[in-house]
Amino acid sequence: MIRFENDYTEGAHKQILKRLIETNEEQTPGYGVDEHCEKARAYIRKECDAPNADIHFLVGGTQTNTTIIASILRPHQGAVSATTGHIAAHESGAIEATGHKILTLPSDDGKIQAEQVKELYDAHWNDVTHEHMVQPGLVYISNPTENGTTYSKAELEALSKVCRECRLPLVMDGARLGYGLASMDSDLTLADIASLCDVFYIGGTKVGAMFGEAVVIINDALKKDFRYIIKQKGGLLAKGRLLGIQFETLFEDGLYYEISNHAVEMAIMIREAFVENGFSLRYDSTSNQQFPILPDDVILELGKKYSFSFWEKVDATHSAMRFCTSWSTKKEHVEMLVEDIKATKG
């Protein structure tokens, strides 16, 4: 079985492993105050052109989203998100467990637009009974989204502008950020994101690291006491240096971009094979996740050799499926898949 079901089927990029081995016997203080973490922070600050950013390393995505959101909101406030947002759909109520409602905006492709935020904000404040409703307290987006789509710089600028007008911190979930930056549709850089968002994170787990997410806090007002909240939400890794070492490796020589580009290149090969064979795509994704709509017999046929995820039923005989690539995807596997796609009757 060749696995395209998600982007965390293997361990870590060999360069990461190598550095973990090399540093294994170093003795360092715990909880992320070691030199590796400091170096990683410096690389990321530079990459983001954000010399004053606070940078924290956490282990996984749900934990990171929960920690960021719990840190920002007051009890009566909620997080604005697309209905498809990870926090709204796939975190087992982690945000609500910290006391906060998620205020959802409809979205088909996973993105939300500036006007939607403005409308929701105005609707809240124009309602005479607004004190009986959850107050929007921040805006959460994913880039790339859970559907593989990415925000353009213009879209992100518009969102950022509205958020600042409404005094709503803009939070970007970057669990797959590398793959978003590598998308041919994306004209964003880390520095752009740092200038437009209040807080975001750079995903490691799905982009070469064994595990780990780097939170970048740009907005000074949101920096205070963040480490307490990490600890409280269970994200303060004892051997914090493991996170530092990984992000150091990812950012010292551009490895993060290199492996992201590879994954997206692999994804585009798969995309093109489906399209050329006449299959339509559920979302127009040019990042590392592809969502072809396939007839049941093709799903069965490909399923004998490859694992991929069921996404949603489209009609009586077709479903959208998800194929993921990652830093670890082997080109020969993709080529084999491409051949097998071509062999189906699209």
Next chain:
Amino acid sequence: MIRFENDYTEGAHKQILKRLIETNEEQTPGYGVDEHCEKARAYIRKECDAPNADIHFLVGGTQTNTTIIASILRPHQGAVSATTGHIAAHESGAIEATGHKILTLPSDDGKIQAEQVKELYDAHWNDVTHEHMVQPGLVYISNPTENGTTYSKAELEALSKVCRECRLPLVMDGARLGYGLASMDSDLTLADIASLCDVFYIGGTKVGAMFGEAVVIINDALKKDFRYIIKQKGGLLAKGRLLGIQFETLFEDGLYYEISNHAVEMAIMIREAFVENGFSLRYDSTSNQQFPILPDDVILELGKKYSFSFWEKVDATHSAMRFCTSWSTKKEHVEMLVEDIKATKG
């Protein structure tokens, strides 16, 4: 600087690293349902003589305690703990953040006794206003404790008996469990613990693993839907197999015991050096943490070469200090420390 400040100053045991490298390119499903996790579960069930135990792997201790406790309690219930318990003292309010009070029992050595639990339980239920107070909902202990002490089998049996009479699940925090089992004062085995506790966890982070804690749920009534809670509390690692591989390695050939014994042997060397040199010990610990009471000048002198932790002020010129050993402690470092201790004027 040679570090004795805590038991997580290095990466992972070389055998663990080796296995992570060997398995790095395997493709596995995510979230702990892979074969490595299954094998690790089988080893642990066997070691615990608990064929029906549910076993889950989480990343760190605070997260594990929070997940277990949140899973068990109803909203009006609290966790009974020693005042010194990790959940009471050093988790930034993680338990309270899930809505639950910690009902503390006084303890100097970190242990609580069966009678204390019974008294607290009776005091609650005998109070006519008990509905205005937090109801005891479980009992949390650490073994070894945060002070290095361990429960004897007789003590644990007595606690377990009272807990069962009071229908209070008994939860053991085993962040350093290996070091407790290796203590010469301990007559407990994993199978004993499994027969006396309702839920406990076997710490990996401090005992050879890079990170990871294995939760063992014995009581059937506490098994339901535990994975939802892990996910909600941010502990469901995407690459769950990393945890499986580590615990597989720790338990397939007795590595867990071997490295625990080493650490305790090292700790006893340190203990004896202090004692022989006339220093008294804050707690009578025979596990991997030692708490000598030292005069300020000795602290300063040893501090030039070794790192260790301040524990508490004892009088105007003396403080208790904490020295930790671990799987990674080098004998030559301990021998050097022992020499340096002997060179002080005790």
Next chain:
Amino acid sequence: MIRFENDYTEGAHKQILKRLIETNEEQTPGYGVDEHCEKARAYIRKECDAPNADIHFLVGGTQTNTTIIASILRPHQGAVSATTGHIAAHESGAIEATGHKILTLPSDDGKIQAEQVKELYDAHWNDVTHEHMVQPGLVYISNPTENGTTYSKAELEALSKVCRECRLPLVMDGARLGYGLASMDSDLTLADIASLCDVFYIGGTKVGAMFGEAVVIINDALKKDFRYIIKQKGGLLAKGRLLGIQFETLFEDGLYYEISNHAVEMAIMIREAFVENGFSLRYDSTSNQQFPILPDDVILELGKKYSFSFWEKVDATHSAMRFCTSWSTKKEHVEMLVEDIKATKG
């Protein structure tokens, strides 16, 4: 200004006031264990034909919903509700503040149907990633709904059947229950509701009492320790007897039904006046809330003399408005309103 804006514009029914005065100097124990509470419980149990029901008195609706729901759910579970449900829309995130997501079902008239619950339940359990999503843990309905509509006995039976099959407690918010029972469209009795729901409450605040809601717990499994949760959520009134006295008065001689019938009679007069004058209704309500769709000029005209609530914009020149009646609505006011409606150009 004659007020039809809500159903809590006055104090209490004169019979309630009288009893509060008569009993004012009685000395009773606190917190709802007095004789008045006991009598009220007996009346309600009889009326519900539920001799084993547990009955608790709380002060207001949001508090009551929060207490019931927090008492039932485990941390990873959510409350299924119509999008229009009070808990979903108008309680400032009170349910989320206890850690639980509200799983919403679309509804235009405020009701949810058995099939919707079944579909949501099946969708959850059929999803292979269900552990990453909030588990449905109970079903919340309002009767009458926030839109004035009521469940028929057949609808409630179907809902109840599905809920029992799915082991989802069925919870009914009866903030306006009297007005629902009095609706000509309703074929339900309190005994029916008690036989079909697991927990429900009988609203007092909007139906003659100064304040107060009577929670009726039918399902034995949900009775345990409820008073602790009331206390924790701030609903255990010191002078609990005030609640007992009010419900005693409402239920000893049928006052609850009498005043509910009056309110609905008044509402139907208003409804008919609107309909006869050619206005359409946003919802087909035959309980105490009416939602005519009115042109802006009629709204302005009626607004000079009467207060009523804006509900929603329907088109450029029309909006739905809410007119409420209650136990305290004076017939002469309604007659005046009816005349004024007739005088408008429908």
Next chain:
Amino acid sequence: MIRFENDYTEGAHKQILKRLIETNEEQTPGYGVDEHCEKARAYIRKECDAPNADIHFLVGGTQTNTTIIASILRPHQGAVSATTGHIAAHESGAIEATGHKILTLPSDDGKIQAEQVKELYDAHWNDVTHEHMVQPGLVYISNPTENGTTYSKAELEALSKVCRECRLPLVMDGARLGYGLASMDSDLTLADIASLCDVFYIGGTKVGAMFGEAVVIINDALKKDFRYIIKQKGGLLAKGRLLGIQFETLFEDGLYYEISNHAVEMAIMIREAFVENGFSLRYDSTSNQQFPILPDDVILELGKKYSFSFWEKVDATHSAMRFCTSWSTKKEHVEMLVEDIKATKG
């Protein structure tokens, strides 16, 4: 049975009842924005010499404490309180249920002193691992305390000074505030309290009202969005005017002071009877609660005719008991009790 067991055994002061009757048929908007609430606010602002204070009316004490504290703290912060504080001991974990630990300071008489707060604050910030501990976020005191004792102006000034130095909002629970002000040991006025505390509340439930507590927010930084939190925590009474009417009545002509003085006068008669008869007092209370230490036979004897509360066992044959007076305590009852006390063998 003549009841001295608590200070909420009767309904409401007759003047309150009268006003509730007089205003019963008035039609007002809901949720505390009516004219009665506005008038009550004006009276209280004047009495507090705090023209810019925000004033909110809630129903009961636990709800009020929870709402205030949840509104102020960030997730990693806790409320500093005496171990005997109501929030620490008798609210069923209401504060923890909002996610916050209570950081307790030892106290025998119910008061905490400025130095204790300073020490706890310094201990937190001087600890290198403070990020692993709950950060003190506010200081909660009760006046009078749960033990009947009161803060002197000097004590409150010292506390206030330390709190401001440490940037810890000072919150006073005034459930029995009238009785504290009426104590001969108290040299505080409402204006003093308003100048020294950041938030406090003036208790109505125990001081003449049927129910109700008036929150006074002095510190501008703590005013924002408070009504959302009231709503979320279930404290926004639909018929808010009921609270306004009661506080209007209590404060328009000094009724609050008058009835407080009466209660304290009655309490002192009881105190003196016990003292004169040779019984000692558990606490030196000069407010409306008295805590004589009585031998078991006296307890039994008095218990035949009077209800009072068990406080704590003092030795094998003696216990401290609590006798409460209130606005409603009848002088002839107290005189009877005094005679019966004198008839015991002290």
